[in-house]
Amino acid sequence: MRADLGDLNAFLAVVRAGGFRGAARASGMGASSLSEAVRRLETQLGVRLLHRTTRSVAPTEAGARLIERLAPALGEVKAALDVVNGFRDRPAGTLRLNVPVVAARLVLPAILPDFMAAYPDIRLEIIVEESFVDVLASGCDAGIRYEERLEQDMIAVPIGPRVQRYATAAAPAYLDRHGRPEHPRDLLGHACLLGRFPSGAMTSPWEFERAGEVVRVEPQGPLVVSVGAGVDLAVDTAIAGVGIIALFEDWLRPHFDNGALEPVLQDWWQPFSGPFLYYSGRRLVPPPLRAFLDFIKAGGASA
CATH class of the missing domain: 3.40.190.290 (D-Maltodextrin-Binding Protein; domain 2)
Incomplete structure (x- = not known):
């Protein structure tokens, strides 16, 4: 059974945003287009993937099981496509970071302005929350956390004050x-x-x-x-x-x-x-993340 990659991405965007309108704002697609993509995917798979009400959207059990496997897989697809950036003069693409409020307030302001000036073709998305999440399942490239909250299979790089x-x-x-x-x-x-x-x-x-x-x-x-x-x-x-x-x-x-x-x-x-930038060693490192790693290792994290 084949499913369109765009429909799978649309389904994942809706679940992450908690609704079609939020997904539309985040993805730049229309809410009606997202809705049609999810309906098309449900028809192809023969199961309902989302519970829809006038106020909220939530995955069904089948939808939740699909997300568990789908999010890391689509992350690998994105990383594989991003490898092409290695052949560009300057890295480009989107770097998504999951960080706690303290990092957004005390760590990143000293780093991001210079990084964005050095890499104007990289777009940053910063997701600020306190819950410790699986960065791959959440669609992020990396996160910032403190040592006691790092998983053992993650690669950790010091960032910010030590x-x-x-x-x-x-x-x-x-x-x-x-x-x-x-x-x-x-x-x-x-x-x-x-x-x-x-x-x-x-x-x-x-x-x-x-x-x-x-x-x-x-x-x-x-x-x-x-x-x-x-x-x-x-x-x-x-x-x-x-x-x-x-x-x-x-x-x-x-x-x-x-x-x-x-x-x-x-x-x-x-x-x-102090905090660490952490990312999975089980996947290809996309060029935007590689550029960020090189930047903080070269001293951008000491600002």
Whole structure:
């Protein structure tokens, strides 16, 4: 049984976008053309691939099973076609990266402008989310994550700052009212602003280290935000004097510099390894990704 490659790509685009309109915006195709492509594919295969309602589109069981095998296969087709770019004077094509919010905020801004100037024929698509995803199944060429969240079969390349710290901070007015913690355990008596990952896990316990002593505390507080999209709300709430926040030092640095936030327990801030660009070693490396790898290895990641 033969299925048109364009129809398969249309089906995958609709599933990734969660609907025909979103897929149309992302792909540049018309929603009606996408709908017709999916209907044609369903007719050829003899099974329904999508549940359609007026509000949403979701894969059927058959559709989900097809996606599991289809996404990596189409990724291989794309990579194979991209090899032709190796014969061009300059690499061209699309580079899709899956990154967490912290990388989009603290790592990529120092790298992308120079990279895009050096490779004007490469189009970047940055998908920002906190969930750890299979980059191939999601249609991405590579991702950025921290060491503890990397899968063993991935190739990892350092990108961005090699050492970072988690900082704790509060507005001076809050600390004037409630006192300045002198030990991490003092946080148990303070209002702390917490986060929750998409998996449901909390950002606590908070971990501190000084002179070889490691202390973990489970703070409580009046606000829990989604890690990623809700972090700026937590920062603004901390600046307003509601409680103590724990976040990347570089994220809070501008607020330290202007006095809106004051460091808390600074001599206890624990350093950790910086992020990595990761990609699969099981597939051909497309030229746009190869260009990006060469760029960060040559020093673009140290900006």
